[in-house]
Amino acid sequence: MKTLVWVEHEEGQLKDATLSTVTAASQLGEVHLIVAGEGVGGVAEQAASIAGVGKVHVADDAAYAHGLAENVAPLIVDLMGHHDAFLAPATTTGKNIAPRVAALLDVMQISDILSVEGTDTFTRPIYAGNAIATVKSSEAKKVITVRGTAFDKAPAEGGSAEIEQIAGTGDQGLSSFVGQEVAHSERPELTSANIIVSGGRALGSSEQFHALIDPLADKLGAAVGASRAAVDAGYAPNDYQVGQTGKIVAPGVYIAIGISGAIQHLAGMKDSKVIVAINKDEDAPIFQVADIGLVGDLFKIVPELTEKL
């Protein structure tokens, strides 16, 4: 089977999510990559050096500069003429593009796979991860999104794939990019961090969130996450949200501070290696998944913890 993997990149850097997707694809067969964007020569070279990759297709065109699904989907559909499966990481980019590709190919997508059980059989979470379904696809072409935390990263070095420039399919004239608000942080990225400090509604305000959570995270070299309630209340930006409908994380240590542990939150972090919970309610559901729990007032505990570490 020949697979085509979507290369996720930002500002000339290939993103880690690509590497886990390559691992999933390699369990299906030969791995080819598609790099789409503007001025992506550097990304193509990074892609070509991923271990185990057979070929890198590069579509360098202004129409792909912002990954607009309307422009990218026809490009993938063309390439699917000689590939059997399209895999994208289950990031907001992958989730935006892949279903558009699937519908154009008239196939049903398999979302957010956790494992490859065979060339047509996969597992995936449903109901906020409260159930794991094994699904079998009879489609001639497969369209798949891959959960990054469920697959090891393919080595970023060691490969020397051939790079092939391909002609673009042009701007479909349906959509255009207007702007973005992207925060640049010195901290590690949420989905690849080894330690995450996450704050909930109990932090009470944006000021307190940053005054308590940030210093602890910095002391630990950790990324910062948040519950939906904290994001809705404006204590933290939307890209901090961990959960069923936010980011899925699985760090070495996840520290949940003033987070109750609703199923939607647990869905995003319960595969962390070690879960630490700090909550004043000893019956909070978060303690049912926590490896280490401390019952008490976070406004006392967190400053003490930050100081003593």
Add this chain to the structure above:
Amino acid sequence: MKVLVAVKRVIDFNVKPRVKMDGSGVDLANVKMSMNPFDEIAVEEAIRLKEKGVATEIVAVSIGPVKAQETLRTALAMGADRAILVQTDAEVEPLGVAKILRKIAEEEQPGMVILGKQAIDDDSNQTGQMLAALLGWPQGTFASKVEVSGDSVDVTREVDGGLETVRLKLPAVVTTDLRLNEPRYASLPNIMKAKSKPLATKTPEDYGVDVAPRLQTVNVREPSKREAGVKVASVDELIDKLRETGVVG
């Protein structure tokens, strides 16, 4: 312009789903069912567009069992003008739903179709994107802001890096994220009024759509459980335990 909203009847978000012993699926017998939370946000957004004078009529559509009427009545009570139930007892996959919605969109000619970004039961996050593809329309997924001006709409999207705004030519498909709005509750008088709003019942066959599943569910199981942990009594003890993990220096 007319706005079409897709609403799905799903397990209530407050219910903890239980996997059936025989591994055939999740037990929904006697479980509270509600409108998919993202679809409430979709209905609310349509109503706000109408209140702003942008939308003229709101049509709510659901594909599902006869009980999905309740979901549609909720949409009508919130403020939708009429509803279409495409009745089937089969579990229709996102591709099938998208194909039915395409036919309805071709009939109704809306300026915008608003869907939730994700149904909280199948967690697919596909239908809106598929519908946009089938119609050849642009898509504004994971929307946290929707601003119509003239023949285009600016959609601000919640993306992994933060926020991104795209301009889409109308007609367009929009899928909602959590921060788009806070859905209203239907008032009692509006619930009463909703009972007399038009609700048409159709079938997938009426639209000539084959909804046979493309994916076969081999089995459904519970995820592996985490082992119970320990509670510590002090910050010092917490630090000791953290150091034992080897991750925290």
